[in-house]
Amino acid sequence: MTETPLAPTHIRRDRFDPVPELARLRAEEPVSLIQSVFGLDREAWLITRYEDVREVLGDASRFSNKMRSPFAPGSEPEGQASRRAVSGVLIGYDPPDHTRLRRLLTPEFTMRRMRRMEPRVEAIVAEHLQAMEDAGPPADLVKSFALPIPSLVICELLGVPYGDREAFQRRSSARLNVFADLEERVAVIAESQAYMGELVARQRANPGDDMIGMLVREHGDQISDAELIGVSDLLLIAGHETTSNMLGLGTLLLLLNPDQLAQVRDGDQVDQAVEELLRYLSIVHTVVPRTAKVDVELSGQKIKAGETLMLSIPSANRDPAFGEDLDQFDPARELAAHLAFGHGIHHCLGAPLARMEMRIAFPALLKRFPSLRLAVPVEEIPFRSFSVVYGVESLPVAW
Known part of the structure; x- marks a missing residue:
């Protein structure tokens, strides 16, 4: 019988909470050496304090975002695999390429554009709620509500x-599994790119009114097919997974906290409650690894140029130096900017939509x-323990 591998400390959770070891590291060894994940066989510095994480995120001049190809060396002509794997993947770009590509996309995610989309999102939500009611309890909230709504929107x-x-969705789950076999991940990435390549080719021939069509019509000579494929693939994954x-994990948290649930249900400070859910849950364990461009020092630890940094978002968002009682969920909390959507030039493009x-x-x-309630004991809820994006696999509910 094969043993289930133990996830690295920085992605392990106890339901909603990072494991206590992460808090210990933040207090005693805020910059610690770990074995990296994501199929990369090398060590990395784990950064756990809010100020350090924010500093790295906000300084593209000293810390590079450039991604390495996930393809095995020699699997394609040298250089070709790397270019194909990361082309258009905005989170793996440094300036000036990042600046150029993001400038093309930003108009689609402005608050003004989001306000125009609100009636459609409200209709999508209402349709799925009606379908849940028509089908009757019990229901898997992930399958009936949390997953289809953002999937349809994106x-x-x-x-x-x-x-x-x-x-x-199947391909996304495989790509976000930190313990997925490298060959499987390579195959899934290639499959995803081939799928998106067909869509891009159709849009080049006949641009629609959607985002890909807009990019083709208005910026077709400024963006290559490879970049269009990479951008669209990234937005599709991020747009529904996060x-x-x-929605799934947040609903579970609210069901276990009836007083806070009532605040959200009654519309009291909904914006504030959403920000607290984002901070408290911090479902993205860590952003794209950074590479130090120069020798730097963080919390007294020297890091050499070329070394890799992993940034713990859950740890940073619960750092006592950032605020009081941050291990407690408080929808009325008012804080300075949390890091659930990142910070700096790579702050999440889709944050207004989410x-x-x-x-x-x-x-x-x-x-x-x-009267929404869990349909099974909370101990039976399956969590996504080995995914880059944390959550619940399913959420059986009744009413």
């Missing part, structure tokens, strides 16, 4: 056929089903 935004969702896991979806979905769900 599909419509990008121009991806919603009927293809099962295939791209928000869906926030916030808008959660601001609409949480109150709507809790108002439609005021």
Whole structure:
């Protein structure tokens, strides 16, 4: 019988909380050497304090975001695999390429654009709530609500056929599994790129009114097919994986905290509650690893140029230096900027969309089903323990 591997400390959780070892490291050894993950066989510095994490995120001049190819050396002509794997993947770009590409995308994620999308998101939420009610309890909230809503929204935004969702959701799960076999990950990435390549080719021939079509019409000579594929692939994964896991895990947290649930259901300080859910849950364990461009020092530890840094978002967002009682969930909390969406030039492009979806979905769900409750003991809820994005695999509920 094969033993389940033990996840690295910085991605291990006890339900909603990082394991105590992470808090110990933050207090006693805030910059510690670990064995990196994501299929990279090398050591990395784990950064756990808020100020250090924020400093690294905010300084693109000293810390590079440039991603390394996940393909095995020699699997394709030298250089070709690397270019294909990371082309257009905005989170793995440094300036000036990052600046150029992000400037093309930013207009699609402005608050003004999000406000125009609100009626459609409200309609999507209402449709899924009605379907849940028609089917009757019990229901898996992940399958019925948390996953399909952001999936449909990002599909419509990008121009991806919603009927293809099962295939791209399967590929996303495989790519985000930190212990997935490297060959499997290579195959899934290639499959994802081939799928998105077909969509991009159709959009080049006949641009639609969606984001990919807009990029082709307005910036077709400024962005290559490889970049269009990479950008679209990244937005498709991020657009449904992060928000869906926030909706699922956030609902579980609220169900276990009835007083806070009532605040969100009744519309009291919903924006504030969403920010606290983002901070407290910090579902993305760590952002893209950074590489030190020069010798630097963080919390007294010297880091040499060329060395890798892993940034713990859950640890930073619960650092006592950032605020009081941060291991407690408090929807009325007011804090300076948390790091759930990152910081600096790589601050999450889709943050306005994710916030808008959660601001609409949480109150709507809790108002439609005021007696919403878990349909199984909390001990039976399966968590996504080995995923880059934390959450619950399923959430059986009744009402």
